[in-house]
Amino acid sequence: MIAAGLFLLFLGLVIFGPKKMIEISQILGRSLAQVKHATGQFQSQIEQEVCTQDRINAESKQKVLRL
Numbered sequence: 001m002i003a004a005g006l007f008l009l010f011l012g013l014v015i016f017g018p019k020k021m022i023e024i025s026q027i028l029g030r031s032l033a034q035v036k037h038a039t040g041q042f043q044s045q046i047e048q049e050v051c052t053q054d055r056i057n058a059e060s061k062q063k064v065l066r067l
């Protein structure tokens with residue numbers, strides 16, 4: 001696995017050159033950070049919805065038990 005990564009790095013250096021590889025790696029880094037941020041927001045939203053549904057279900061059960 002590491003050998004494949006090193007090979008791809010070497011191949012990228014040969015094809016694009018060191019200056020362009022820096023730009024490409026910065027773009028990839030920013031893109032990965034945006035994906036990670038969006039994933040965190042999505043996960044937070046899902047957890048919030050689950051908590052809301054749990055609270056609604058608990059309130060519904062209490063109403064049924066009161067009858």
